[in-house]
Structures are given as C-alpha cells and as structure tokens.
Amino acid sequence: MNWKSAADFWAMGGYGFYVWGSYATVLAAVVIEIVLLRVRRRRAISEIIGDNLKTGKSTQIVGNR
Amino acid sequence: MSVRARPGLFWFSSPQTFFPLAGRLTPWFFAIGAVLALLGVYVGFFVAPTDATQGEAYRIIFIHVPAAWMSMFLYLVMAFWAALGLILNTRVSSMMASAIAPTGALMTVLALITGSLWGRPTWGTYWVWDARLTSELVLLFLYLGFLALQAAIDDPRRADKAGAVLALVGVVNIPIIYFSVQWWNTLHQGSSVSLTRSPSMAATMLLGMLLMALAFWSYSIGAALHRVRSILLEREKRSEWARELCAAEGLK
Secondary structure, eight states: OOOSSHHHHHHGGGTHHHHHHHHHHHHHHHHHHHHHHHHHHHHHHHHHHHHHHHHHHHHHHHHHO | OGGGSSSSTTGGGSHHHHHHHHHHHHHHHHHHHHHHHHHHHHIIIIISOOBTTTBGGGGGHHHHHHHHHHHHHHHHHHHHHHHHHHHHOOHHHHHHHHHHHHHHHHHHHHHHHHHHHHHHHHHSOSOOOOHHHHHHHHHHHHHHHHHHHHHHOSSHHHHHHHHHHHHHHHTTHHHHHHHHHHHSOOSSOOOSOOSSSOOSSOHHHHHHHHHHHHHHHHHHHHHHHHHHHHHHHHHTTTSHHHHHHHHHTTOO
16 A cells, blocks of 8 residues: 555645646546537537428428328 | 448448447447546556655656557547548548547647646656657647648538548658657657567556556547547438437437
C-alpha cells in the first residue's frame, strides 16, 4: 500500500494539484463528450421524426385519393 | 448495388447493415472501457510504487501516455478510413473518419493538458516549444483543420474528399511526433515503452499504463461508433431506411 492515510492519498506527495487536475480534466472531457454525443443523436433523430410526420401526412393524402 | 445482397467485403460498407451493428457494439466498448479504466486507476494508485525520481507526480503517466498514444493512433485510423472512402468511394468509410476526428482532437487536447500539468512540477514549466510538444500541437491543428474543412463544405461527399486529402497529407506528422524525442534533443523524456527493448519502468507501472491505454482505446471506439450513427442519420435523413430504423430501434 502506497498511502498511510486518506489525506496522504489526496496530497499525492505535494503534487495533488497536478495529479488530480489531470485526472479531473480527463473525467470532465469524457463526461462532456458523452453529453455532446447524446445531444447530437437526439438532434439527428428529431429531424428524421419531424420529416417523417410531414411525409406521413403527404402519403396519407396520396393514399386517400 | 448487388454487393448488398450477401455478406462479403462490402457488406458493412452499406449504411443499413452498419447502423445496427454499430449500435450493438457501442455499449460494449463503453462498458469495457469503464471497467479497464477502474482497474487501471486501481493499479496506478494502489499497486504501482512511487517513482524514485519524480515522486507521485509521475502518476499522470497513466492518463497522459494513453491519451497521447490515442491521439496519434486515432489520427492514423481516421486517415485510413478517409483514404478508403476516397479510393473505394464508400460513404460509410468517410463517415467513420468524420466520426473519429472529434474524439482524436479531444485525446490530443488531453495529452497536451495532462502533459503541461506534468511538465510544471518536473520541468518547472507548463509549456516549452520543444519538438515533441510542438508536433503534438500541430496534430491538434490537423484535427481542427479536418473538422473545420468538413464543416465549411455543404456537399457531404465533397467534404469527405477534401477532408481525406488533408488527413492524408497530415499523416507525415505522426512519425515526426513519435520519433521527435530521438531526432531532436528535447526536454520531453524518451519513450518508456518501446517495441525493440524492454520497458524502462516497473512491471506494475507498465500494467497500469497498458490497462489505461486499452480503456482509452475501447472508449474511443465506443465514442466513434456512437457518433457515426448520428452522422449516418444526419446524412440519410431523407431516406426511407433511416425512418424505418428509427422506428425499428424505438429511437425517439
């Protein structure tokens, strides 16, 4: 075991800012990318479903004739 | 297109077959990435010993090196798919290239940020214009250039072709990054892991780094597959199969 206590662990031998700063940056980046991925998917799908409603209506008109 | 009729070399180059496959694989890559990252963090902080010269600051290696590896590797994969799209005119290949670019750019940013956070305590500076750092910054500009160029061209196929040319020209930067620590006298330390000699680090340190590298690799594939599905939907939004797929997979 490398650490005597929790405080010792968080201090990282005096390099806490650099070590935890790096890990926090990576974690934040991954979270942000996943959020952006979901937003992009949602936007793409809603555009298709929006198109679908429009064309759905027009096919119905054609079908009624 | 007769190639769509049966499985073969071009089977998954068809959007209709690739879309559900990518959807099935994505959660697995994310899950494997998460598990490997947890294992890697455990080994990196609780198993790997303190470095004799750099103290605890070296523990940044477990994310810095994987991010830097992925930034270069993803660029090569992106250029490969872009080239395939250019030569074989397969749309899905080009879309894969576009899907990889944002994640590649992100990995490059992470390599640069974690690198500067590592440089400050060990070199005394966040940034220095040395060959390794400068060529990695050029890599970021190549990714951003690829994305900007594609965004600037309205016709997707023309955007694919222009992007592919840029990506292929930029490949020359990858060996420059990789060998920069050998070719020039850089502040950046030489590679700790190489194919030709045994690694100059403790086995547990190497294990932590490899676990994290695999985690980053798996995550990047998951992100690219997730994004390529959105790109497919964006580009095929007027097609019947896109609507059918949305309905079939219950996407809403």
